Amino acid sequence: MSASGPSATSDAGPLAIICGGGSLPAAVAEAAQRQGRPVLLFALQETAVEPSISSFPHHRLSVGQYGRFVRSAQAAGCRDVVAIGSLVRPSLWRLRFDLGGLRILPKVVRAYRHGDDGLLSRMGAILEADGFRLLGAHEVAPQILMPQGALGRAQPGDGDRADIRHGLALLRTMGPFDVGQAVVVSDNRVLAIEAAEGTDEMLARLAALRDADRIRARQGAGVLVKAPKPGQDRRFDLPSIGPRTVEGVARAGLAGIAVVAGSAIVAELDRIAAAADKAGIFVVGVSDDGNAP
Amino acid sequence: MSASGPSATSDAGPLAIICGGGSLPAAVAEAAQRQGRPVLLFALQETAVEPSISSFPHHRLSVGQYGRFVRSAQAAGCRDVVAIGSLVRPSLWRLRFDLGGLRILPKVVRAYRHGDDGLLSRMGAILEADGFRLLGAHEVAPQILMPQGALGRAQPGDGDRADIRHGLALLRTMGPFDVGQAVVVSDNRVLAIEAAEGTDEMLARLAALRDADRIRARQGAGVLVKAPKPGQDRRFDLPSIGPRTVEGVARAGLAGIAVVAGSAIVAELDRIAAAADKAGIFVVGVSDDGNAP
Numbered sequence: 309m310s311a312s313g314p315s316a317t318s319d320a321g322p323l324a325i326i327c328g329g330g331s332l333p334a335a336v337a338e339a340a341q342r343q344g345r346p347v348l349l350f351a352l353q354e355t356a357v358e359p360s361i362s363s364f365p366h367h368r369l370s371v372g373q374y375g376r377f378v379r380s381a382q383a384a385g386c387r388d389v390v391a392i393g394s395l396v397r398p399s400l401w402r403l404r405f406d407l408g409g410l411r412i413l414p415k416v417v418r419a420y421r422h423g424d425d426g427l428l429s430r431m432g433a434i435l436e437a438d439g440f441r442l443l444g445a446h447e448v449a450p451q452i453l454m455p456q457g458a459l460g461r462a463q464p465g466d467g468d469r470a471d472i473r474h475g476l477a478l479l480r481t482m483g484p485f486d487v488g489q490a491v492v493v494s495d496n497r498v499l500a501i502e503a504a505e506g507t508d509e510m511l512a513r514l515a516a517l518r519d520a521d522r523i524r525a526r527q528g529a530g531v532l533v534k535a536p537k538p539g540q541d542r543r544f545d546l547p548s549i550g551p552r553t554v555e556g557v558a559r560a561g562l563a564g565i566a567v568v569a570g571s572a573i574v575a576e577l578d579r580i581a582a583a584a585d586k587a588g589i590f591v592v593g594v595s596d597d598g599n600a601p
Numbered sequence: 602m603s604a605s606g607p608s609a610t611s612d613a614g615p616l617a618i619i620c621g622g623g624s625l626p627a628a629v630a631e632a633a634q635r636q637g638r639p640v641l642l643f644a645l646q647e648t649a650v651e652p653s654i655s656s657f658p659h660h661r662l663s664v665g666q667y668g669r670f671v672r673s674a675q676a677a678g679c680r681d682v683v684a685i686g687s688l689v690r691p692s693l694w695r696l697r698f699d700l701g702g703l704r705i706l707p708k709v710v711r712a713y714r715h716g717d718d719g720l721l722s723r724m725g726a727i728l729e730a731d732g733f734r735l736l737g738a739h740e741v742a743p744q745i746l747m748p749q750g751a752l753g754r755a756q757p758g759d760g761d762r763a764d765i766r767h768g769l770a771l772l773r774t775m776g777p778f779d780v781g782q783a784v785v786v787s788d789n790r791v792l793a794i795e796a797a798e799g800t801d802e803m804l805a806r807l808a809a810l811r812d813a814d815r816i817r818a819r820q821g822a823g824v825l826v827k828a829p830k831p832g833q834d835r836r837f838d839l840p841s842i843g844p845r846t847v848e849g850v851a852r853a854g855l856a857g858i859a860v861v862a863g864s865a866i867v868a869e870l871d872r873i874a875a876a877a878d879k880a881g882i883f884v885v886g887v888s889d890d891g892n893a894p
Contacts, residue, residue, distance in 0.1 A: 478778045485771050487791040498780040501794040504816045505806060513798060513806065523797045 321385030322346040323448060324440070326377070327361060328393025332445070332452070332548060334360035335575035336392050339449030348384050350377055355393070375408020378438050389435055392445040392573075445573065446546065454549075454593040456569040459577060460584035464564055464592055468531050470496060472566040473598035475533030483538035489547040492562065494530030499523060507534070507549075511556030518561050530562040535596075536571045548573035549591070551583045558587035569593030614678030615639040616741060617733070619670070620654060621686025625738070625745070625841060627653035628868035629685050632742030641677050643670055648686070668701020671731050682728055685738040685866075738866065739839065747842075747886040749862040752870060753877035757857055757885055761824055763789060765859040766891035768826030776831035782840040785855065787823030792816060800827070800842075804849030811854050823855040828889075829864045841866035842884070844876045851880035862886030 323340050327333035327349050337347045341364075349366035369376050381389070405413060412434050432442040446453045458464075464472065471493040478491055478498060488502035492514060499517075502510045511532065517523045534547040549567060557565055564584075567574075570593075574580055584591045616633050620626035620642050630640045634657075642659035662669050674682070698706065705727050725735040739746045751757075757765065764786040771784055771791060781795035785807060792810075795803045804825065810816045827840040842860060850858055857877075860867075863886075867873060877884045 474778075478775070478780070481774055481778070482771070485767075485774070485791055487771070488794065492796075497797075498778055499797045501781065501796050503785075503794050504790075504792045504818075505810060509806075513802075517798060525797075 320387045320441075322348045322365075324377075324381045324384075324386040324389045325349045326389065326391040327351045327366075328391070329355035329358070330393050330548075330575075331358065331360065331550060332573060332575045333393045334358060334364070335452055336390060336445045336449045337364045339451055343448075345448070348381070348386055350380070370404055372405035372409040374412055375406040378408050381440070387439070387441055388443050388448070389440045390443050390445050390448055391431070444546070452573050452575055454567050454569050454572040454574045456593045456595075459574075459591040459593075460581040460589075462564065462584065462588060462590035464531070464566065464590050467495065467529070468563055468566075468590070469598065471529075471531045472533055472592075472594060474498075475531060475566070476535055476568075476594075476596070476598045479533065479535045480538060486537065489537060490532060490534045492530055492532050492560070494525040494562070497525070499525055499530060507532070507553060508556055511553075511560045514560040514562075515556075525561075527561045528563055530560075532557050532560075532562060532565045534565070534567045534572055536568065546571060546573050548575070549580065550574070550576060551579045554580055554583040554587060554589065554591065558589055562589065564590030564592065566592050566594050566598070568596055571596075613680045613734075615641045615658075617674045617677075617679040617682045618642045619682065619684040620644045620659075621684070622648035622651070623686050623841075623868075624651065624653065624843060625866060625868045626686045627651060627657070628745055629683060629738045629742045630657045632744055636741075638741070641674070641679055643673070663697055665698035665702040667705055668699040671701055674733070680732070680734055681736050681741075682733045683736050683738050683741055684724075737839070745866050745868055747860050747862050747865040747867045749886045749888075752867075752884040752886075753874040753882075755857065755877065755881060755883035757824070757859065757883050760788065760822070761856055761859075761883070762891065764822075764824045765826055765885075765887060767791075768824060768859070769828055769861075769887075769889070769891045772826065772828045773831060779830065782830060783825060783827045785823055785825050785853070787818040787855070790818070792818055792823060800825070800846060801849055804846075804853045807853040807855075808849075818854075820854045821856055823853075825850050825853075825855060825858045827858070827860045827865055829861065839864060839866050841868070842873065843867070843869060844872045847873055847876040847880060847882065847884065850882055855882065857883030857885065859885050859887050859891070861889055 323345050325333055325337055325347055333349065337349060340347050347364055349361055349364045351361045351366055351368045352371055353368050354371050367380050415430055415434060435442045474496055475491045475493040479489065482488065490502040490507050490510065491498060492500040492510070500510050500514055518525070534549065536546055547567060549565060549572065553565065580591055616638050618626055618630055618640055626642065630642060633640050640657055642654055642657045644654045644659055644661045645664050646661050647664050660673050708723060708727060728735050767789055768784045768786040772782065775781065783795040783800050783803065784791060785793040793803050793807055811818070827842065829839055840860060842858060842865065846858065873884055
């Protein structure tokens with residue numbers, strides 16, 4: 309482990325950014341560049357199709373081409389690696405592997421069986437065995453972390469605060485099971501728990517249930533609560549929200565969004581705040597136990 | 602509380618059965634009749650539309666007509682009440698209330714805010730204040746409870762057993778939060794957790810995720826695990842499975858279903874076993890901790 313900080317540029321070469329889907333990878337790359345750190349992006353062609361990638365030095369490669377990643381990153385002098393963005397888990401059988409990918413495949417398959425946490429920490433160990441250092445995106449771009457307090461004009465009320473505390477307690481309880489980072493609570497009642505389907509789909513389900521008059525939740529009540537799993541490897545998989553999350557929450561007829569401040573990633577703060585104000589919902593960063601800043 | 606057992610016919614008059622949707626109400630009515638107990642069915646017109654109701658003495662009424670229920674049940678000499686069958690929670694604002702319904706409305710609305718458990722135990726207290734005795738369907742018809750062991754030919758393997766134990770542990774952990782009675786676990790990974798959407802919709806979601814290649818679960822692996830909530834009022838709301846559950850599990854590409862024996866309702870054992878054998882999935886009653894009988 310180098311004694312220099314994560315954002316040091318002296319001996320660590322360009323920052324390698326493994327890019328999944330969504331707008332986060334470009335936001336992280338831009339933040340690193342602004343701090344004077346050169347970047348080299350590795351866009352996973354299974355998901356990272358955003359045109360914003362192209363404005364940075366980049367390679368495109370498949371999830372299975374780990375060997376190509378190692379060679380290209382080493383040739384460019386990269387030592388620090390960040391992995392960021394959404395990655396819908398591809399079927400292993402559909403991936404094309406290069407030799408480096410095949411070499412680590414047995415480890416990855418074993419990690420696969422142990423849920424997200426196992427897979428992600430294992431990837432960190434694999435990278436380190438090849439001489440890289442895996443960093444969290446928030447370590448190189450702390451400005452993408454959710455701040456304390458509300459992003460837009462709306463603020464949660466007392467009932468919302470109770471829903472937030474209830475949701476955080478449930479997420480804490482489920483932590484050892486390596487499952488969902490998100491729940492929806494309305495008037496103290498748990499309406500939805502996220503597992504394999506992801507946050508967007510969970511919100512779409514609630515919107516459909518409400519349209520069909522199949523949930524007894526007041527319109528304009530209820531909070532989407534997101535928190536990192538206890539013990540989660542924060543270098544890899546912090547919960548994140550974006551403008552699309554705000555739209556999903558509005559469509560589901562909820563009052564707002566609460567995430568743990570400092571433990572969730574929000575690229576595009578301005579767009580999120582604007583979307584929240586337009587929809588009349590709150591987006592708030594809270595402490596671990598749900599209390600106001 | 603009468604000293605006579607639940608199935609006593611001497612002084613308790615006909616058994617009043619408040620009927621939600623599905624095939625369970627008629628199965629309970631038939632079981633009670635076979636024990637020599639007369640029945641009087643109250644079919645909730647919001648959901649209980651099964652033609653099978655009509656072959657028993659019955660009234661049709663709305664969820665809001667509690668006053669009419671009390672008068673009719675008392676006039677017929679009913680003392681014991683069973684409530685059984687699915688009830689999609691109707692919007693309070695759409696219900697038509699009679700005077701008796703309006704009288705209990707404030708209590709019901711308060712209970713509404715405290716989740717299922719609060720609502721159901723409150724209803725028990727309301728019925729008892731009016732001189733009735735609320736019984737569990739399994740008390741008058743124990744043959745509708747899930748037995749130990751497999752219903753059809755297929756048996757869970759060692760991996761399935763591990764998934765079952767994992768699912769039961771998660772359900773136990775979530776118990777205090779008055780949420781889902783069902784989860785799906787595959788290769789030790791939690792794929793779905795039921796909340797307001799119900800079991801059928803949770804299974805449909807998994808089938809859709811699999812069709813879209815969005816979950817990393819092997820075809821033919823994974824178990825739907827159902828258990829009662831800890832401390833749940835078993836007179837009202839035991840988990841149940843039916844032939845439709847079997848079809849949903851097959852469509853989701855899972856290996857089988859596990860429910861806690863003696864704590865889940867299965868009407869139509871024969872049809873469930875036939876559907877399971879046809880689909881090649883197991884349906885098994887297990888102990889609280891997931892062990893084989």
